Amino acid sequence: MDLRDQLASIAGPAVAPTAADADADLARGRRALRRRRTAQTLGGSAFAAAAVVAAFVFATGLGAGAPGPAATDRGTAVSTTQLVSYKGKQPKGFVLDKIPDGWFVQADDPGSIVLAPSRIRNKPGVDPSSDPLYDPNSFEGKIAVMLQSRDQGGPPAGTEVEVGDRDGVLAQSLDNDSGRTLWVEQPSGVYLQIQFWADLGLSHEQMVDFGAGVHVTKAAKQGAG
Structure with a gap:
C-alpha cells in the first residue's frame, strides 16, 4: 500500500456535502468577510483620529511634557528679566x-x-x-x-x-x-x-x-x- 492509499484508509470513505453543510460554510465565509471589513474600517478611523490628534498637538504645542518656548510665548520674545x-x-x-x-x-x-x-x-x-x-x-x-x-x-x-x-x-x-x-x-x-x-x-x-x-x-x- 502506497502513501496515498494509507491516507485514504485513514480519512475513511468520502462523504458528499449536504445542502446544510454548504449553507453553513457560506454563512461562516460571510461572517469572516464582515469581520475583516469592520476591522479595516475601525483601523482607518483610528488612524484618522490619531492624525487629527497629532495635527492638533503640532499646531497648538499641547501634549505630553512641558510646553516649548513657542507655546508659552506665542511667538514673542522670551521673558527672562522682570x-x-x-x-x-x-x-x-x-x-x-x-x-x-x-x-x-x-x-x-x-x-x-x-x-x-x-x-x-x-x-x-x-x-x-x-x-x-x-x-x-x-x-x-x-x-x-x-x-x-x-x-x-x-x-x-x-x-x-x-x-x-x-x-x-x-x-x-x-x-x-x-x-x-x-x-x-x-x-x-x-x-x-x-x-x-x-x-x-x-x-x-x-x-x-x-x-x-x-x-x-x-x-x-x-x-x-
Whole structure:
C-alpha cells in the first residue's frame, strides 16, 4: 500500500456535502468577510483620529511634557528679566516708572536715556572702546530712550499696540533683526522712541509695559540727524 492509499484508509470513505453543510460554510465565509471589513474600517478611523490628534498637538504645542518656548510665548520674545520700580535719580528729560531688574541709567541728557546692565557699573580699568557695553554713547546691548529726530518721519510698519493710554507701534529695528523699537505717540504729535537691543530677556509685552512707564517732560529735547 502506497502513501496515498494509507491516507485514504485513514480519512475513511468520502462523504458528499449536504445542502446544510454548504449553507453553513457560506454563512461562516460571510461572517469572516464582515469581520475583516469592520476591522479595516475601525483601523482607518483610528488612524484618522490619531492624525487629527497629532495635527492638533503640532499646531497648538499641547501634549505630553512641558510646553516649548513657542507655546508659552506665542511667538514673542522670551521673558527672562522682570521689570521693577525705578528707585534712582530721575533723568533730565524723562521720568521712569520701571526698569529691568538689575539695570541702571548709564547716561542721560535732555535728549536721551541709556540703560545698561548693572554688572558693568563702576568697573575700573575698562576701556569702553573694547566693549560697547561700557561705552555710554553706544546703544549696543542696551535700552535707549529718546524723542524722534526732528527730520524723521513717522513709525515704520509694525505691530500696533496700546502703550498705557496712548497709541504705539512695536517695529523691528532696521539695523538689528531681532531688536525692536517702540514708537509712542505724544500729545504734541511727536513720537517717543524706545530702542531695545536684541536678546535683552524682555518679552514684547514687557517692552510695551516699560514704554507705558516712560513719561516725557517739558525738558526733553528732540535731536536732529
